[in-house]
Amino acid sequence: MIRIACxxxxxAATGRVQLDVRMEIERGAFVTLFGPSGVGKxxxxxxxxxxxxxxxxxxxxxxxxxxxDQKRIALTPQQRSLGIVFQxxxxxxxxxxxxxxxxxxxxxxxxxxxxxxxxxxxxxxxGLSALRDRLPASLSGGQKQRVALARALGRVLYGVxxxxxxxxxxxxxxxxxxxxxxxxxxxxxxxxxxxxxLTTILVSHDIAEVFKLSQQVFxxxxxxxxxxxxxxxxxxxQQVHGKFQLQAQVLAIRKEDVIYVLSLLVGQxxxxxxxxxxxxxxxxxxxxxxxxxxxxxxxxxx
Amino acid sequence: MxxxxxxxxxxxxxxxxxxxxxxxxxxxxxxxxxxxxxxxxKPVMETLVxxxxxxxxxxxxxxxxLAFSPQQAFGHWxxxxxxxxxxxxxxxxxxxxxxxxxxxxxHPIQAGLQNLPSNLLEASRALGKSxxxxxxxxxxxxxxxxxxxxxxxxxxxxxxEFGVVLMIGGNIPGVSKVASIAIYDEVESLNYSAAHxxxxxxxxxxxxxxxxxxxxxxxxxxxxxSGMVSP
Numbered sequence: 251m252i253r254i255a256c257x258x259x260x261x262a263a264t265g266r267v268q269l270d271v272r273m274e275i276e277r278g279a280f281v282t283l284f285g286p287s288g289v290g291k292x293x294x295x296x297x298x299x300x301x302x303x304x305x306x307x308x309x310x311x312x313x314x315x316x317x318x319d320q321k322r323i324a325l326t327p328q329q330r331s332l333g334i335v336f337q338x339x340x341x342x343x344x345x346x347x348x349x350x351x352x353x354x355x356x357x358x359x360x361x362x363x364x365x366x367x368x369x370x371x372x373x374x375x376x377g378l379s380a381l382r383d384r385l386p387a388s389l390s391g392g393q394k395q396r397v398a399l400a401r402a403l404g405r406v407l408y409g410v411x412x413x414x415x416x417x418x419x420x421x422x423x424x425x426x427x428x429x430x431x432x433x434x435x436x437x438x439x440x441x442x443x444x445x446x447x448l449t450t451i452l453v454s455h456d457i458a459e460v461f462k463l464s465q466q467v468f469x470x471x472x473x474x475x476x477x478x479x480x481x482x483x484x485x486x487x488q489q490v491h492g493k494f495q496l497q498a499q500v501l502a503i504r505k506e507d508v509i510y511v512l513s514l515l516v517g518q519x520x521x522x523x524x525x526x527x528x529x530x531x532x533x534x535x536x537x538x539x540x541x542x543x544x545x546x547x548x549x550x551x552x
Numbered sequence: 553m554x555x556x557x558x559x560x561x562x563x564x565x566x567x568x569x570x571x572x573x574x575x576x577x578x579x580x581x582x583x584x585x586x587x588x589x590x591x592x593x594k595p596v597m598e599t600l601v602x603x604x605x606x607x608x609x610x611x612x613x614x615x616x617x618l619a620f621s622p623q624q625a626f627g628h629w630x631x632x633x634x635x636x637x638x639x640x641x642x643x644x645x646x647x648x649x650x651x652x653x654x655x656x657x658x659h660p661i662q663a664g665l666q667n668l669p670s671n672l673l674e675a676s677r678a679l680g681k682s683x684x685x686x687x688x689x690x691x692x693x694x695x696x697x698x699x700x701x702x703x704x705x706x707x708x709x710x711x712x713e714f715g716v717v718l719m720i721g722g723n724i725p726g727v728s729k730v731a732s733i734a735i736y737d738e739v740e741s742l743n744y745s746a747a748h749x750x751x752x753x754x755x756x757x758x759x760x761x762x763x764x765x766x767x768x769x770x771x772x773x774x775x776x777x778s779g780m781v782s783p
Contacts, residue, residue, distance in 0.1 A: 301674050327677040340675040344693040354679030387776070405679050 251277055252417070252449065256297050256307035256317075260473065262288045269293055269473040275466070277312065277415060280443055280450045282460045282481075285470040291453040292337075294470070295419045298451070299334045300327035312415040331409030332417040333402030337425065339394045341386040347397050348373065348382040354405030368407060375442065376400035392431045395423060396438075403442065410446075418443075420452045424459065429518070436462055457485060457538055458517070461497065486540045493542040500537045503530055514541065556749055559726055560734035564754075567642070567730060568710040571649040572657075575706050578650070579657035580699075584687055586658065587665035588673070601659075604652050613719025616648050620720060640722045645730075648716045656705040664698025665691060697769050704765045708758055 252275040260267045269290040275281050283291040296302035298309060300316070303324065309317040316325045333354075342350055352369050373379045376396050386394060399420075406416045420439075424432045440463060443450050454460055460467050461481045469477040469484060477484050486497055498514035498521075505511075510530035512523050523541060533539060586597050604612060620638035621627045630636045638644030668691060676686035692699065714732040721728030723737060731750045738747040 299678050301678065327674070328680045328682065330678075331680075332678070334675070334678045336671050336675060338669070338671070340669065340671040342672065342675070342690050342694075344690070353676075353681070401679070408680070 251275070251310075251312065252298075253308070253310040254294070254298065256294070256304040256309065258290070258293060258297065258302065258304045260290055260293060264288070267473045271468075271470065271473075271475055273468055273475065273478070275449065275451065277449050278447060279466055280440075280448075280452070280464045281466040281468065282452045282454050282464040283470055284454060284457075284460055284467050286455065289470050290473045291470055292421050295334065295421050295451065295453055298330075299332060299419060300325060300330050311417065331405070331412070331414035332419060333404070333406040334419040335395075335398045335402045335421060335423045337422045339386075339398040341394055341397055341401070343386050346383050346385055347378055347389075350386070350397055350401050351378070351404045354401060355408045368411075369404070372400050372404055372407070375445065376403070376438075391427055392435065395427060395435060399423065399435075399439070399442070403446065406448065407446065416446055416448045418448045418450045420450065422453050422455070425454075425456070432459075433518075439463065457481075457497065457499070461485070485538060494545050494548075495540055495542045498539055498541050500533055500535050500539060502535060503533070505530075514539070516541070556746055557725075557734075560729050560731045560750065561753055563642075563726065563729065564711055564731040567645055567649060568707045570646055571653060571710045572703055572707045574646065575650055575653060575657040576699075576703065579654065579702065579706075580661060580687075580692070582654075583658045583661035584665060584691070587662045602655050605655050609652060609713065609715025610719055612652060613648065613716040616644075616651070616716070617720045620644055639720060640724060640728060642721075642727055645717055645721045645728055648720050649710045649713055652713055652716050653706040653709045656709045657702045660698045660702040660705065661695065664695030668694055697772055700765060700768065704761055708761055711754060711758060 253273075254275075255272045256269070258269045260269050267290065271290070271294055283294055285291055293302055297304045297317070298311075304317060304319070306319045307317070308315065308319070311330075315321065315323050316330055317323060342353065345353065348369065351372055352366075355366070355369060370379075373382055376399060378393075378396055378400060381389065381393060381397075386397065389397065402418060406418055410416050423439075424435055427435065436459060439450075442448070452459075452463060454463075464481060467478065467481050467484050468475050482497075486495065496516050498516045500512060501515050501520065502513040503510060503525075504513075508527075510525045510527060512525050512530065512533075514521050514523060582601070586594065586601070589597070591597075617639060618624055619626050620630070622631045622637070622639070627638065630638060636643065638647060672690055672694070673683075673686055676690050677683070681689070712732065713730075714736070717728060717730055717733055718736075721730075721733075723729050723733050729737070731754055735747045735750045735754075738744070738750065
């Protein structure tokens, strides 16, 4: 169980924002912090990792107090056992892939051709065995992302060996990648989350990603958590039964004679649906909507 | 030509080498502190380091002479308790040169560290490594060209030093008579041929050292661009 109750004054583009968040996260959960940029999502991760000092409050992870301004406790980042993936990866340019991974796993630097079994397993589960002697500068974006993820996992596994609970923090790790790669890495992320029994906290502003990956989502706006719950209870306004309900993003609204045609992004597909005038006037491009269709005669493929 | 005294040249390079080595030891931690500090005193620290750039060497030498003089409290303390005589001695020259060349070591390294993405250090901390370990294993290996520049500039600048040496070292053969002083000395006594040799050696050496650095930095940049080595 992770309990966070922190305050921090942020200087955002729109002025000063008072970040004040309270959350409880179950062990083994995959949760998302969702919201527009510049509202403090990343700051929450940084406070958890010890990279940003909260103005006040407390952070408790698996019964250990990591931060408490009343008791004057503030663990250094080194004392907190967690893995963090930065938005721009932050790979060490002077170290090879294998050395980057080994960096958080033990004290001494690694010798060539003597990989520990844990490092070998990590290289294999992240699909990096073939790239182990390459430098980060020669990797593609997706490969860099895999290395950053595996490096953070290395730190998590090192902590697990010392009896710490496995905690992984991801700061928009996939936002710089193209769609295909993104979907593929989301799958890998889920697989690793399950394989290593991680507690994962993801910062994202991609609803599809939130739906696919997480069981719980915290929506942060202007420094406050405005909604939380399962992705469908948070994002879908209404629950409809006996119908297909899909969440879709409005890509375009165009008027044809008396009706309106909505171009919608449903998953990876673009569909066009017809909307009435009052419906079309309520929404704007970029809105997330739910579309439902009666489910009495679907065509089923397998 | 054969009876030329090579000792000033030898002394010059000894002084430059020792000064540079000691400056690496002091300059790297200092550059790291200045680069990463969030203190309000940062401008003051930067100013102090940069002072030797704008101050006439004679001013620096004058104050050092006063400070090191056994008649003054600090010089008295040094001589009495540490048995260290810094006026008109090689040790004094080294200290003077270190202060004089400090900005040439600190500035490139500080700039190199500040240009690195700040999350390299954060990533290293989050991976459980101390700041010292992060500095020696991540930050410094990624600013090798900056360190090389700092080393070479400090070395070359110490070779070219004149005012500070003259003020606190005087002109004692084998102790403080470095090549730049020797040139002045030979010109004063109208011995132009000896002055020519000293000056020529310094000119060629300074040119070669700087050329080698720029060639190395260019080669490094090309290798980085082609992905052969890390930045």
